[in-house]
Amino acid sequence: MDLEPKEMEIDLSPFIKVYKDGTAERPFASPNVPPSVLDPITNVSSKDITISSEVSARLYLPKIADPNTKKIPVLVYFHAGGFCRGSAFSPLYQNLLNQLVSKADMVLISVDYRIAPEYPLPAAYEDSWAALQWVASHSVKGSEIDGEKEPWLIDHGDFDKVYVGGDSAGGNIAHNMVIRTGSESLIGGVKIYGAVLCFPYFCDSETKEESLEYKIWKLVYPSAPGGVNSPLINPFADDAPNLGKIECQKVFVCCGEKDVLRDIDLRYVEALKKSGFEGELELADVEGEDHCFQLFNPYTEKAQSLISSMASFIKG
Incomplete structure (x- = not known):
């Protein structure tokens, strides 16, 4: 029947x-792919962990030749997908992040947050904040978050060099994590040292109702106060926090010539410049490329160049 x-x-x-x-x-x-004990191309290892009943993650670690080597930066990464699709365990991220970790020589935590419409926003923001707090908890003994600690973070993580980053919706999350640390403290007094915002997903009062970015925001956060004028999606909203008060030391923003979000991302960069932000600001505006192009084919010349720029920013 x-x-x-x-x-x-x-x-x-x-x-x-x-x-x-x-x-x-x-x-x-x-489909999701398993982690790698040791990726044969990049010599990066990865494993999956559970942070809470709602949040899991994939951890990445470069090959450490000398166990007594100095501590390395930590990057907490948030995946793309418009808050309603995507996963930290997809082959797209396994390929991209293996390369980024190898080039940047850092510990990376790729967060698998809950997605809409099954879990509307602000679920993804709360999951991401919980993951960030979990990472920060490794900086102190007897921290506020219970549970077994992760040795990759304890043994190798430099908690004076904690970064947040992500693509598209993940870039939006990274921005909002930095904003949130301006009013809420991380465990152990950990500070976000830098942010890597790749093709960050923003809207503003000029975003057309018929556009996909407008419709996605209405889908994933139907109860958002102010709609697309919520400071969570619109960093230029009247009640949005002053960008000049962002408390990290450096910000990297990338966009693409063909990306529908390019204009608003460039506007974000200009607003950050004019806000009084005193940190280092770097922009990568990739000619001839579209939204998150490096995620879909990380082996092209332009993708490799962008990944290398991100790695240099983190290592610098």
Whole structure:
């Protein structure tokens, strides 16, 4: 017997479809891949861990030749997907982050936060903050977060060089994590040293209602105060925190010539320059490339150049 077709509520094909029974369909979603004991190309190891009942992550560590070597930077990374698709365990991120970790010589924590519409925002923000606090908890003994500590972080992490970063929605999350540390402290007094915002997903009052970026925000955070004028998605909103008070030492922003978000990302960079931000600011505006191009094919010349620029920023 043929089943009756489900009734559609929101159709953002080919990105996502949401049905009235609450289920979602994500076309072309990548299957998860396992971590690598030692990647043969990059010599980077990875493993999966559970942070809480809601949050898991994949950890990456470069090959350490000398166990007595100095501590290395820590990057907490948030994946792309418009807050409604994507995973820290996808092959796209396994390929990209193996290369980034190898080039930057750092410990990386790729956070698998909950996604909408099953878990509308602010779930992803809260999960990301919980992950960041978990990382910070490794900086002190007897910290406020219970549970077994992760030896890769304890043995190798430099908690004076903690970065946050991400692509698209992940770049938005990274921005908001930096903003949040301006009003809430991390365990052990850990500070975010720098932020890597790749093609960050922002909207503003000029974002058209018919645009995909507007529709996605309405889907993932239907109760957002102010809609696209929420400071979470609109860093230029009247009630958004002053960008000049961002408390990290350096910010890296990248965008692409063909990216629909390029104009707003460049506006973000200009606003940061004019805000009184006193840290280091670096922009990579990649000619001829589209949104998150390095994620889909990290082996092209331009992708390799961008990954190297990100790594240099973190090592510098």
